[in-house]
Amino acid sequence: MSARRADGNGVVVVGLGRFGSHLAGSLTRMDREVLAIDRNPDRVQRWSAQLDRVVQADSTEEGALRQLGVASFGRAVVAIGASVEASVLTVLALTELGLSQIWARATSQKHAKILSSVGAHHVIFPEAETGDRVAHLIVSRLLDFIEFDDDFAIATVRVPESLVGRTVLDLRPDDRYGVRVIGAKVPGERFRYASDSTKLTRGGLLVVEGGIDQVQRFAGIR
Structure with a gap:
């Protein structure tokens, strides 16, 4: 576990594609506690040496997120871009855990509406x-x-x-x-x-x- 504390100011980053990995790296350099989650073992291995805490897990499962202590973090960013279903289910799981700030990456206006409807507080379009x-x-x-x-x-x-x-x-x-x-x-x-x-x-x-x-x-x- 990092010397930084997950004291409510930490950030969970779900999805270590291009956007998510850069975001997690930037937050780490800002001295924030970052918990990075991805279901792809290759990505987890790739970023484990550069980020404080990288975990392979299915972010759509509320139980898995609960076991990782996600609820102790104040904010989460769902950076998943390849699967609309996975991003929506992840936002739903984070909502069930009661996170106060959920940011989610959208790939279309329709995707954005769904993310907002299931609990995302902020929807972003990084590519646009x-x-x-x-x-x-x-x-x-x-x-x-x-x-x-x-x-x-x-x-x-x-x-x-x-x-x-x-x-x-x-x-x-x-x-x-x-x-x-x-x-x-x-x-x-x-x-x-x-x-x-x-x-x-x-x-x-x-x-x-x-x-x-x-x-x-x-x-x-x-």
Whole structure:
């Protein structure tokens, strides 16, 4: 058992495919207790050296999950992508164990509705979300991009050459471009919160928020 404690802040990750294994690795690096479960012995063996606790088990069986102590974890992520039936039955089993937060990966809208109906608190579409994000990065000058609901996004952009030397107050981004500058980074330094007096430097970066179209237009300034 890992030195980390399953004290309600741990996470169960079910399914060690590409998404699940990367998720489990990221959580481990964040110093979270992770219990990884997969029914495929090859995957269990592959990841056992890199993750704290990897178990071969049938996650659709409530009794098996109970024996593994899954109920002592606060959150679970059902990352199964190959079998809709297995993902739904796993969410159902986790619901029976009373986990407070169940995240589940969906492969279609219909799949998502079923997962929600059997107890998933959060349904995610990792492939679609990644595809949308990469698409925005490919067709624009954005360096990073996170899209939220209601046509809202936060993005990282390079300081346009035409704006070098000006301050946020001079720029008036809310009025001119419909975005708000919330952070700035001078080359060689860390990101800092932006204020009206923040000066835009050559080679620097800005973190901006606003409507998706407005963020894209701002990123296109030369």
